[in-house]
Amino acid sequence: MERVTQRQLGGEDQRVEKTTRTTKLVSELEKMQIRWALEAADKGEPVAWCMVGVQPEIIRGFGIADVYPENYAAIASAKRQVVPYLERAESEGFPAFLCSYARYGLGYTYRMLELSGGVPPSPEEVPWGGMARPDIILGRAQCEPGYKWFQAMGKILDVPVFIHEEKCIRIAPGSNPVLPYDDPEFREALISAEIQDNKDMIAWLSEKLGRKIDWDRVIEAFYRHNEMRRLWNGVFELRKSMPSPMPSEDMVSALYPGYCLGGTQEAVDFYAKLYDEVKERLEKKLCVIPELSQEKYRLFWGGIGIWQYTGLYKYVQNFGAVFVTENQYYRDAFVETDTDPQKDPLRAIAERHFYDAKIGADRARRFGTGDIRAGLVLEMLDSYRCDGAFLHFLISCRPVVIGWTHTYNLIRDESGIPTMSLESDMCDPRSVSPADIRNKTEAFLEMVATYQQAREKAGGSAPGKA
Amino acid sequence: MAGLTIPSRVERARVLHRQGKKIVGYFCCYTPVELITAAGLVPYRLTGSMGELTARADGFVEPVMCPFVRSVFEMRLNGQYDFIDGLVMGNTCDTINFSYTAFDDYWKPEFSHFLDIPHKVTEAARTYYRSEFDRFRQALAQYNSVELSDEALRQAITRHNENRARQRELYELRKDEPPSVSASEVLNTVICNLGLPVDEGNRLLDDAIARIKSGHARQSGKKVRLLLWGGQLDNTKVLDTIEDCGANIVVDDLCTGYRNFRQDVETTPDPMAGLTGFYSDAQICARTYRDNVSERFSHIKDLARDFKVDGAILYLLRYCDINGFDMPFLRDYLESINIPVLVIEDDYSSGILAQVRTRVQAFVEMLEQR
Numbered sequence: 088m089e090r091v092t093q094r095q096l097g098g099e100d101q102r103v104e105k106t107t108r109t110t111k112l113v114s115e116l117e118k119m120q121i122r123w124a125l126e127a128a129d130k131g132e133p134v135a136w137c138m139v140g141v142q143p144e145i146i147r148g149f150g151i152a153d154v155y156p157e158n159y160a161a162i163a164s165a166k167r168q169v170v171p172y173l174e175r176a177e178s179e180g181f182p183a184f185l186c187s188y189a190r191y192g193l194g195y196t197y198r199m200l201e202l203s204g205g206v207p208p209s210p211e212e213v214p215w216g217g218m219a220r221p222d223i224i225l226g227r228a229q230c231e232p233g234y235k236w237f238q239a240m241g242k243i244l245d246v247p248v249f250i251h252e253e254k255c256i257r258i259a260p261g262s263n264p265v266l267p268y269d270d271p272e273f274r275e276a277l278i279s280a281e282i283q284d285n286k287d288m289i290a291w292l293s294e295k296l297g298r299k300i301d302w303d304r305v306i307e308a309f310y311r312h313n314e315m316r317r318l319w320n321g322v323f324e325l326r327k328s329m330p331s332p333m334p335s336e337d338m339v340s341a342l343y344p345g346y347c348l349g350g351t352q353e354a355v356d357f358y359a360k361l362y363d364e365v366k367e368r369l370e371k372k373l374c375v376i377p378e379l380s381q382e383k384y385r386l387f388w389g390g391i392g393i394w395q396y397t398g399l400y401k402y403v404q405n406f407g408a409v410f411v412t413e414n415q416y417y418r419d420a421f422v423e424t425d426t427d428p429q430k431d432p433l434r435a436i437a438e439r440h441f442y443d444a445k446i447g448a449d450r451a452r453r454f455g456t457g458d459i460r461a462g463l464v465l466e467m468l469d470s471y472r473c474d475g476a477f478l479h480f481l482i483s484c485r486p487v488v489i490g491w492t493h494t495y496n497l498i499r500d501e502s503g504i505p506t507m508s509l510e511s512d513m514c515d516p517r518s519v520s521p522a523d524i525r526n527k528t529e530a531f532l533e534m535v536a537t538y539q540q541a542r543e544k545a546g547g548s549a550p551g552k553a
Numbered sequence: 554m555a556g557l558t559i560p561s562r563v564e565r566a567r568v569l570h571r572q573g574k575k576i577v578g579y580f581c582c583y584t585p586v587e588l589i590t591a592a593g594l595v596p597y598r599l600t601g602s603m604g605e606l607t608a609r610a611d612g613f614v615e616p617v618m619c620p621f622v623r624s625v626f627e628m629r630l631n632g633q634y635d636f637i638d639g640l641v642m643g644n645t646c647d648t649i650n651f652s653y654t655a656f657d658d659y660w661k662p663e664f665s666h667f668l669d670i671p672h673k674v675t676e677a678a679r680t681y682y683r684s685e686f687d688r689f690r691q692a693l694a695q696y697n698s699v700e701l702s703d704e705a706l707r708q709a710i711t712r713h714n715e716n717r718a719r720q721r722e723l724y725e726l727r728k729d730e731p732p733s734v735s736a737s738e739v740l741n742t743v744i745c746n747l748g749l750p751v752d753e754g755n756r757l758l759d760d761a762i763a764r765i766k767s768g769h770a771r772q773s774g775k776k777v778r779l780l781l782w783g784g785q786l787d788n789t790k791v792l793d794t795i796e797d798c799g800a801n802i803v804v805d806d807l808c809t810g811y812r813n814f815r816q817d818v819e820t821t822p823d824p825m826a827g828l829t830g831f832y833s834d835a836q837i838c839a840r841t842y843r844d845n846v847s848e849r850f851s852h853i854k855d856l857a858r859d860f861k862v863d864g865a866i867l868y869l870l871r872y873c874d875i876n877g878f879d880m881p882f883l884r885d886y887l888e889s890i891n892i893p894v895l896v897i898e899d900d901y902s903s904g905i906l907a908q909v910r911t912r913v914q915a916f917v918e919m920l921e922q923r
Contacts, residue, residue: 180880180884182877182898184874231878239878239881242882252671255669256667258667259654262665272684276681280677280680286677480615480617482617485874486647489614490655492614
């Protein structure tokens with residue numbers, strides 16, 4: 088495969104240079120949030136370990152210092168500080184096929200228990216000061232680890248746990264073209280259920296924390312969350328341009344404020360800054376690969392980021408390829424809710440979720456499938472004019488992996504874009520071989536190049552070409 | 554001594570299918586089979602084919618998912634489930650949840666429905682359960698062009714409760730020393746029952762119980778009585794392997810066993826209320842979040858006491874995350890009440906059986922010496 092640069096990109100040392108300046112601020116935000124929690128714990132203020140997605144408005148409404156073990160595990164993974172904790176969890180009897188984020192978190196929890204609730208002291212053992220001991224644990228039932236892992240950590244540390252429900256509606260357009268989301272009774276049942284779930288969580292938090300929720304802060308967080316969404320989606324829209332103004336190796340970091348700082352001004356400021364920078368890059372037509380005016384091949388990244396070998400995102404750039412987008416961290420533009428959040432913030436939050444789910448279902452139905460993720464992938468492959476797709480098969484993440492083969496088949500049937508399955512794991516380096524990944528990638532890029540040439544010869548414009 | 558002869562539920566399902574009866578396949582204990590029966594359909598609990606390769610399924614579903622569900626997918630591709638007309642799945646576990654659209658897109662059943670099952674036992678969950686069951690009821694009625702009245706539902710609940718009672722009666726026979734029926738015979742009977750129309754299932758159970766009581770007693774020199782815990786176990790090879798090691802499996806807490814029929818649906822003026830309460834509250838399974846250890850596991854202590862078990866085997870199917878997260882805590886709980894535990898992880902293949910035998914033999918020897 089022809090190289091386009093003299094630089095040797097994509098090493099295994101995990102130091103991946105970001106393209107956007109703003110993204111380089113992410114690690115400072117992460118350290119800040121970890122530090123907030125440690126300081127809160129020192130002052131005797133409540134700390135919550137939260138599953139990503141637990142209602143951010145409610146967290147802000149109570150002023151809780153929130154820590155995200157899933158994100159922390161990803162940080163530890165990128166810093167190659169995970170194996171001892173994985174082994175600890177496994178030695179306690181947790182099977183090695185469980186989510187590696189969970190195994191890391193469980194190992195960390197057992198270590199805390201050894202230290203009588205203290206944070207592991209050594210920076211060689213845990214990154215950035217460690218996760219503060221939780222006073223409460225908030226899981227979310229969006230996947231099994233989302234609540235079973237958090238239940239387990241609560242049991243080990245003897246900390247109260249609340250599980251936030253996640254509604255899950257799947258459609259089957261083949262056998263039932265009527266979308267349940269179009270049924271007003273169903274809509275109301277779904278919204279009412281979520282409102283009640285949130286009320287239950289508020290009542291539980293009030294009891295555990297001995298304080299009431301501040302509704303002004305909830306409403307403020309709602310508006311901030313929406314503004315963050317608008318900017319986040321705006322960044323994705325800008326990234327449709329050619330050359331790509333922001334590659335995937337940046338977004339897999341830039342997801343962080345949206346996932347873990349929802350409802351905060353810091354998150355809004357971050358995405359506003361990012362939006363401005365990406366827009367500036369677009370206007371100046373700056374290519375991610377400085378040696379080129381435009382990427383030769385535009386690649387799609389499917390699934391969670393490859394924390395074990397983030398260098399892969401750079402490696403492909405040796406050959407003129409850029410990962411221009413990814414589905415996992417995409418957010419649709421915010422849809423105005425029917426209810427004024429000033430009057431009924433819980434109903435507004437529930438409506439927002441309802442409309443998010445409906446948008447996904449409508450999109451999937453346009454492609455004749457009930458698979459909401461596949462619908463988004465197919466749309467993105469087209470709108471981002473991708474030449475090839477990587478689908479990241481994570482050995483220990485069933486919620487993300489199950490369905491990828493189906494998506495692979497749909498891509499083949501719908502567009503014929505070359506697609507590669509890439510196996511690794513979020514947190515467990517014992518399952519990953521960067522050398523093997525590079526070999527497969529280079530061979531795959533040959534296929535992408537061939538496909539592009541074939542499409543040009545057939546008279547179609549190759550997606551990667553303007 | 555002659556073993557129990559169990560008819561083939563597959564053959565029966567094919568006959569019914571040819572006669573125009575609609576067969577609705579489902580995976581899990583959380584499926585309200587009463588609604589399916591009340592709609593004039595036949596609920597059919599799907600089982601896999603342990604030990605058979607799933608090479609064709611590789612082209613459609615992932616290898617890191619529950620091997621039982623993969624096996625079912627393979628069986629459909631191979632035509633073994635060509636009599637299934639409808640399919641019901643739900644977010645009862647991540648594999649079933651996230652593979653639903655692949656099942657729907659490739660199986661192309663006439664009827665396909667996904668149930669959003671709450672994860673908690675709360676008033677909000679019961680309310681939502683009710684709305685989901687109402688939605689399912691409407692979908693079934695529309696599919697089979699029937700009214701699905703409250704009276705039809707009451708009758709279905711009664712018949713399924715009778716079915717549960719009969720299964721409990723079958724299990725009572727395992728309290729004998731030695732148990733009057735082997736674990737394999739029980740499993741085969743229960744699995745067959747879960748694929749027949751409920752009235753035929755009742756007759757099957759009556760017949761099996763009568764034959765056992767009339768002199769089917771097994772003579773056994775085995776001293777050790779075991780409880781088997783786990784998820785989906787639908788093949789007798791594992792059971793035979795364990796029982797060949799000098800033990801009797803006298804009770805279980807399995808998805809394909811006692812978990813299905815521990816309690817009955819309460820008879821309520823509004824039958825949907827009783828139905829919702831049953832599936833919301835009575836299903837004790839790792840999948841539903843419960844706060845404390847007692848709520849999660851004390852029913853197993855009761856089973857162990859009532860069936861006088863000497864030890865427990867925790868059977869973990871590979872990639873079963875729900876049970877994987879619970880297993881260490883259950884192990885600790887059982888050991889804290891002086892019930893020794895052996896953990897077996899299975900990949901749903903026959904290749905595991907030799908290892909199982911070795912480990913169970915050592916476990917049984919240890920129990921014999923206690």
